[in-house]
Amino acid sequence: TIPQATVARLPRYLHCLTDMVDSEAKCSSEQLAIAAGVNSAQVRKDFSYLGSYGTRGVGYDIRELRSQIRKVLGLTRTYPVVIVGAGNLGSALTNYKGFDAWGFDVVAVVDIDNDKIGDPVDGLKIESANRLADIVKERGIEIGIIATPASAAQSVANRLAEAGVTSILNLAPTILQTSDEVFIRRVDLSTELGILAFHRNSG
Amino acid sequence: TIPQATVARLPRYLHCLTDMVDSEAKCSSEQLAIAAGVNSAQVRKDFSYLGSYGTRGVGYDIRELRSQIRKVLGLTRTYPVVIVGAGNLGSALTNYKGFDAWGFDVVAVVDIDNDKIGDPVDGLKIESANRLADIVKERGIEIGIIATPASAAQSVANRLAEAGVTSILNLAPTILQTSDEVFIRRVDLSTELGILAFHRNSG
């Protein structure tokens, strides 16, 4: 099977290959390494897990590599997504067109604030979080994005899991406790700034 | 020196300790491990790099540990931050109060769109990106957050570096090429969703 660290780099290669596909037919592992910010031996090793070896002196076929990565990542179909929390961040995410290109389709955005429920956000209407389980079932939702305050994130994760959503992107600065079949990715922007601060101090 | 992987976990421990500090005086490595989503041996190892060993059977002093981590991360003072790009994401970030608690103070938000320049966002006014170098100097800005389209991100990074901002959080889905003294953290939400999709497919 493909190592986790390789999986985590595949979307990055996909971005780079997508930037190149309109201008080049082939690329070398060196070119891709520079574009992706890794070393070229890492590129060759990662692609060997996909069964892609490239041709010495010629490199990799960009279109073929892209479709290979998309297949491995499962990006050959659309994934219906729900965003929980229609505040600053949740609304920005709902408006974001960049997810469509990857096949992530935000089909619902829910909140508990009665002042927000019914408001339009990018072609959708904010719906009540009370209907989360029904919405998940009606629209076959597979991925949930948590954009609520940290204090609500755990109960939201529980309700998503109960409704059958076992892939969760948690944007609230808190660690969720979930059962093994729920897979969680976490992004915490304050942590990222904290790491930048560390590097400024250890100069 | 402290390993990179340990540094990346410190903000997470800080979140957990901050959640605990009002209710407990001490915590064990097991408690912290569960809260932070790592194993307890990792907790003990990470803290040994900080010179914190806890007392067998009693655990770690929460307040002491927090101030130790803040000191190591350099979070004992305020860092002036500029956000470049006042669109959906940039505005959400400017409105976000969570950064203040960590000492990250958004002191400017700039854009190139004349329709946006002069508009208020959370107590600030959107300023022209043409004045970036002056704004960095006038307000002693140390960290830059890039929230522009990917196509503009590289030129923005160059201008931030020229203006003396060598710590950058890049939110645009592109890999920046910068000189060695510029330190970059990257967050790409589509990549996070891509990794979730992979796990759904590999079952």
Ligand SMILES: NC(=O)c1ccc[n+]([C@@H]2O[C@H](COP(=O)([O-])OP(=O)(O)OC[C@H]3O[C@@H](n4cnc5c(N)ncnc54)[C@H](O)[C@@H]3O)[C@@H](O)[C@H]2O)c1
């Ligand atoms: N805005 C940012 O730039 C930013 C940056 C980093 C982290 N975050 C994190 O993202 C999360 C959202 O931030 P924000 O700035 O959008 O906050 P916000 O207060 O603007 O929005 C939160 C929304 O969640 C809703 N909500 C609360 N409990 C809920 C529940 N149980 N179910 C459904 N909706 C619920 C609220 O009604 C509100 O509309 C927070 O956890 C924050 O720490 C935000």
Ligand SMILES: NC(=O)c1ccc[n+]([C@@H]2O[C@H](COP(=O)([O-])OP(=O)(O)OC[C@H]3O[C@@H](n4cnc5c(N)ncnc54)[C@H](O)[C@@H]3O)[C@@H](O)[C@H]2O)c1
């Ligand atoms: N909105 C999201 O939820 C989200 C999610 C993931 C990634 N992103 C990434 O974050 C970035 C911003 O996304 P968004 O949704 O806010 O886009 P947006 O189009 O709403 O905002 C981008 C802003 O950047 C400004 N801009 C363009 N070039 C500039 C330059 N050279 N200097 C200063 N400002 C400039 C534009 O005028 C605009 O106001 C994009 O790269 C996007 O891919 C956004």
